[in-house]
Amino acid sequence: MLAKILKRRDPLRLRVASLQADGYGIDEQGSVLASGVLAGEEVTVQPITRKRRRLITRAIDIHEASEDRVRPQCTAASLCGGCSLQHMAPAAQITMKEARVRALLQHLQPGQWLPPLTANVWGYRRxxxxxxxxxxxxxxxxxxxxxxxxxxxxxxxxxxxxxxxxxxxxxxxxxxxxxxxxxxxxxxxxxxxxxxxxxxxxxxxxxxxxxxxxxxxxxxxxxxxxxxxxxxxxxxxxxxxPEDASDLLHYSVHVLDPESGNPDTVIRMAFHPLDFVQVNAAINRQLIAEVIRLLELERCDRVLDTFCGIGNITIPIGAHCDEVVGVESVAMSIGRARYNARLNHLPHVRFEVVDLYSDQGVAISLSPYNKVVLDPPRTGAELLCKSLADSDAETIVYVSCNPVTLARDANLLTDAGFCLDSARVVDMFPHTTHVESIARFTRPKRTAHG
The missing domain is CATH 2.40.50.1070 (OB fold (Dihydrolipoamide Acetyltransferase, E2P))
Incomplete structure (x- = not known):
């Protein structure tokens, strides 16, 4: 049946039952996926292709619109793969993303759901x-x-x-x-x-x-x-x-004074055009401030920042603590991080090349650190979380770009005695289905007898 529909390419009229995590709407029979739609809408869609026994379609007419529907800013929004949710009100996008994270973490009973971190939803992508x-x-x-x-x-x-x-x-x-x-x-x-x-x-x-x-x-x-x-x-x-210019670009981060909440130190970060940096500058500044707030830093803390990249979070932490180490598997990123430490006159901030996805890499000594930052790629930090179970870490702040692996790793940490204190969604990529979030885990200080 679906093959015949696809061959004829005849438009279909359907009711959208719900939205999937990837932003596609699914019909009440579960056999048709549609882009450019919202839950509850009645739409006409154009068949495009077939995948895993489902018909993939694109909305071409909206008969009954959701109250969350807005007119896209971009005339190509219905076609472009850069955005998939421009037709949804920004507040509704946040609600959908937060609901996904809540569903995955609810069984761990977070102590507090904090409000999402948001910023301007246009002109954000650097x-x-x-x-x-x-x-x-x-x-x-x-x-x-x-x-x-x-x-x-x-x-x-x-x-x-x-x-x-x-x-x-x-x-x-x-x-x-x-x-x-x-x-x-x-x-x-x-x-x-x-x-x-x-x-x-x-x-x-x-x-x-x-x-x-x-x-x-x-x-x-x-x-x-x-x-x-x-x-x-x-x-x-x-x-x-220009031939004689520096290869490096820069961005600034204002580190807040922990007591007054006012900007206390300006961190200047250098990066190469091919380096990985957080795509949303405004959200990145908020994210760094939130990590520092959740860590409740004191000068005597010993902090390990894992998957540290060019030192985006490590360097600002170094403005608060005397012992900070960043680890990352990409040697070029570590080189840039060391340069950034020198640029900001923070010689006590150290960086090391460590493969956190190998048994040898996760065997790094965690014992000196009482506070740890995890900021892994989409695959998460499963091996590292297993190692943290036997460490002296009291506070872990986890910055996640994949709620599924965050939930998996959160289970490992809570099984090891950590409590999920708080969680919140971070709107790093407005108008997309990408979900960024941040969570804090704490446990009582371990005694000599464990």
């Missing part, structure tokens, strides 16, 4: 990898995010979630690539926005001519951006223009 596609039939180039249901690049004039100036540079970037000698051999442009400047990393699969380099220079000058070139892997990334 890092992105933009796809580039040369359309030979139209002899033009498209630059932007890919469509939800395919590999094509969305044709739009601007991106409303990208930070300035990148959000308005999609068409100029397309024109730049069109001006190159082989536009079909530029697969992507990576963008990074700092407080001080914007960088573009152009991935090219051909030898640039003198004229190509001149075109890139003129673009950098006219749009006030730094341009980097990457012919092969990340290690080949090199500055093109």
């Amino acid at each position: 890092k992105a990898r933009l796809g580039v596609r040369y359309v030979s039939k139209r002899d033009e180039v498209l630059v932007g995010f890919r469509e939800q249901h395919g590999g094509f690049i969305v044709d739009t004039d601007r991106c409303w979630t990208m930070a300035d100036p990148v959000g308005v540079l999609l068409k100029p970037l397309a024109g730049l690539v069109e001006s190159l000698s082989e536009p079909s051999k530029v697969p992507q442009i990576e963008v990074a926005v700092g407080d001080d400047k914007t960088a573009l990393v152009v991935r090219h699969l051909f030898e640039l001519t003198y004229q190509d380099r001149d075109v890139l220079t003129r673009f950098a000058e006219s749009h006030h951006v730094d341009v980097f070139l990457q012919p092969e892997g990340p290690e080949t990334c090199a500055r093109h223009w």
Whole structure:
């Protein structure tokens, strides 16, 4: 039946029973998934493909709209894979994300559900990898995010979630690539926005001519951006223009005084355009302040920051404590973190390369630390949480980008005697189904007899 519907591509009219975690609505029979819909709506959808015995569709008409429906800011929102929830009111997006985290952690009976951390939902994205596609039939180039249901690049004039100036540079970037000698051999442009400047990393699969380099220079000058070139892997990334400028961008974090709550120290963080940094600058500042608040830091605390990256959380903690160590598996990130410690005159903040997903890595001595920060990727920190069970840690603050692995790891910690004191959702990626959250676990100080 579904195969016939897909073959004919006839529109379907249906009632949306609920929304899944991935943002797709599902019909009352459980056989049709639809993008661009909300729970309770009656809609007409267009069949697109079939996956796991379900028909994948896209909304083309709304007959009965949910009270949570809003008009998307972007005209390409129904197609673009960069956003999947622009048609849902921001407050409703938060409610949906919080409900998911609550459902996964409710059995652990958190002591307190704190209000979500939120900020401006537009122009927030300071890092992105933009796809580039040369359309030979139209002899033009498209630059932007890919469509939800395919590999094509969305044709739009601007991106409303990208930070300035990148959000308005999609068409100029397309024109730049069109001006190159082989536009079909530029697969992507990576963008990074700092407080001080914007960088573009152009991935090219051909030898640039003198004229190509001149075109890139003129673009950098006219749009006030730094341009980097990457012919092969990340290690080949090199500055093109301005020739004599630093490769590093910067962002600032105001560390609050724990007693007054007023900004006490300004931390300046350096990062390379290809480094991982939190995508939302405003939320990142709030997140760091919240981690520090939850740790209840004292100067004598011994703090371990795991999955520390370039020191985004470690360095601000170092403004409060005399013994702070950050560990991370990526050597390049550790190098940048050490540079950031020197930049902020914090010689007591140390960093080490440690593989936290290997038995040898998690065998690192946890005994010196009474407070620990976990900020793992989506796979979570299962091995490390098992090791923390036998440590002297009294407080753990867990920053999660995947509520499923957070729930798994939370079970391990509570089985080891920790209590889940508090949890809250962090709106790092508005208009997407991505769920970031933060939780604190505590347990009484262990005696010599355990």
